Amino acid sequence: MASKSAKKAVEDSESVGLAALAKLVRSSYGGRQSDLEAKLQNLEAQALRLATVIDNISQGICLFDPEERLILSNPRYSEIYRVPPERLVPGITLREIVVHRVAAGTSAMSVDEYLALARSVNSGAISRTWAADLADGRTVQVYHHPMPDGGWVSTHEDVTELIATRQIVDERISLQTLIDWVPDYLWVKDSESRFIVANRSLAADSGRETTRDMIGLTDFDLHAPELASKFRADELSVLQTGQPMIDEEEFVVDRSGAGKWLSSTKVPLRNDRNDVFGLVGIAHDITGRKREDMLRTGQAQILEMIATGAPLDDVLDRLMHLMESQLTGILGSVLLLDKEGRHLRHGAAPSLAEGYINAIDGVAIGPKVGSCGTAVFRREPVVVADIMRDPLWEDYRDLAERYGYRSCWSTPIVSHQGAVLGVFAMYSMTVREPAEAETRLINFTTRIAGIAIERKKAEDQIHFMANHDVLTGLPNRALLQDRLSQAILHAERYDRWVSVVFIDLDNFKLINDTLGHNAGDRLLKTAAERMVGCISSTDTIVRLGGDEFVLVLSDQPKNVDLIAETLQKLRTAIAEPLQLGDHCVRATASFGIANYPKDGKAPESLVANADAAMYRAKEVGRDNFQFYAPEFNTRAHERFLLQEELRNALERSEFELLYQPQIDLRSGQIMAVEALIRWTHPTHGTMAPVGFIPTAEETGLIVPIGDWVLHEACRQNKAWQDIGLEPITVSVNVSARQFSEKNLVERVVHALSESDLEGCYLELELTESLIMQDVGLAVTTMNKLQSLGVQISIDDFGTGYSSLTALKTFPIARLKIDKSFIDDVATNEDDQAVASAVISLGQKLNMRVIAEGVETDEQVAFLRKNNCDEMQGYHFSKPVSSRQIERLLESRSR
């Protein structure tokens, strides 16, 4: 009975937990037998241990009886299938459990399917294991073990993560092999931008031995913070927006220090729930293409900079940067050859050390001056592969070593005309010769640098020429305004004066005309140099043109005496003797001064007033200086008016010719007349040549006026002949300006043919200075005139610089002794000496000599005594009208 009831109890115990079973046994048999009790206690302890193990095991466990009722389960089972523990009481059926699981979403199938599966497994005696994919996405590995009594025990393990990890690992291993073959960078990162996968190429360029070493790193471990931050920002955007980043160009510096351009694509990685949990990236090295692009755009930009006149420093700097961006480990430098062609000056070297740049700035070129100095000296490229060994660097080796420069390849920069402009050099920190790509870049860079430097030189020259006078190198009119305005601003601020001095060389025209243009140029240059030597660096002297200069004395005290002192220094300096060929000349100048603010406030009015003052200085006898006075402007205005009126005079037939007879001293007969022009001015009445000829010469109006005189004189002379008067010669004055006109001979031919006058009745009076201006041209013209029968005489003889040797070569018929020697010839021994010398000289050269301005009997007597041929002057007749000449000639005939 006891065993029966015990058996029953044991059977019952299958429907309760093990602990409950132990308690039941103890209460049934408690206290009856001590050994049994001990066994039971032991059993109870074992059951407790077992219960503890079962409760804490990581797998879910459940035990069912043959009626599919739960005997026991542990908390993990309840946890895995999300069935509350209070429901999993012993006795609950499998169906009921599965119903709960379906409700909790933790069943892999419907209740019936599940029961069918469980029963089919139980029907066999073999344990089975399967992975159940639960409705909630997890995978549970089930171990099902049938019991002999028809019940079963099963364990349940949640392997979701394990499977995922294994999947990743499996995939990674196979992927790794694959991606290691790819030369591009490939990687996978998690949501924190940590590398999960990286290919070999990326690992190697990141300085890591294996791809595993990359795992867990971020870009902050590999790149500079700015770059890493940029990468992280890009990736965050991909991770947060889920939008891929396609072909983004990025510049990175790898472990070797080399810069690389990458085209990167970053694509988000999503899990089954479509959540982004990382990204996959691929980066393609586009450095080569990028460099070519950069070279092309850089080249275009630099050419544009050159074309738009960017400063040379900027152009060369940009060029060096461009060149350096193309090559690794190369530092570029441009040195410019100075004006004298002897020293090299810093041009551009953005990456060379400042100490080195300063040390070589100004180095003289030579046969052994490193690579650059030698290249320019030899005018050919010099490649030094090892600075430490090459003898060309002997004197500069220590310097180069200090900065670590080991090789230097220099190429002269040459202009289109073949002039060396400077030198381009590539420095490297290693011993080597240029590679092909480098040689290509050397050629390219040298050519562009040449264009830039040449362009700059041309611009400088244009600028200089636009602002300076080529002959003297002084600033010109264009700079005057600028300098004067600055000086005025300064004077205004500091309550000072500015003196504007107009300077005109007095005897320049004469020297230029008589000694030739070269002598004139030398005089101008010397005068300019001497004036510059007398002024301070803040003052400006400008050549306006011809022999006109303007001096701007800045920052002057309000003291006329001090200004006069400075000008006196200038006068003395200008008047220093100057040897021009065979002649020693002393130049003088007339100065006109206008002071700011008294004589004008604007630059233009100051210059105009100084000019008016200079005219005054000329008027009062030259070689002096005059301070401006307001009335000077009235005169300047009058001069201006005169020019305007002179322009109209020809059209209005306001000119007429008077004729002054020339007398043969021996026969006392009129043998010629000199045609002398008069202007019947509308308001001033009759004007003598002195009142308008200088203005006509200045303005060039002398050419048409002279033409008119020539025609009129020929016409009149022919008219006298036509009325039966004894033929005489008419003498016409020719000014320098007329003589220099190329078609003078044609004009004379025209005048003769139009009037039908024979050439031998025309004489042209030239001045000494005029024919000495260009002796060659004068001889040619004179010979042509002579071949027409036209005679030539020299006016004002004795006042100029005629060379006697030259005189012999001219076809001259008459010399005219200047009036200044005749005036006092009766009393002044010097004048007598000159006059008699000219007379005997003329006779020796077979020329007739005529004295001019003869007024007195004493003068006539002297001339007769000295065998002078002819005379002209008031003694016989003043210049008279053609009608009066006609009468004089008629009386002669009678």
Ligand SMILES: Nc1nc2c(ncn2[C@@H]2O[C@@H]3COP(=O)(O)O[C@H]4[C@@H](O)[C@H](n5cnc6c(=O)[nH]c(N)nc65)O[C@@H]4COP(=O)(O)O[C@H]3[C@H]2O)c(=O)[nH]1
């Ligand atoms: N005190 C004084 N003067 C005397 C005496 N005898 C002649 N004269 C003046 O001396 C000048 C002589 O002419 P010139 O030396 O060729 O000097 C001329 C000549 O160089 C220039 N000239 C005159 N007509 C023309 C012309 O048609 N063309 C050019 N290019 N120049 C001219 O103007 C200058 C002055 O001419 P004019 O005033 O007509 O002055 C004339 C004449 O009137 C005298 O006994 N006493």
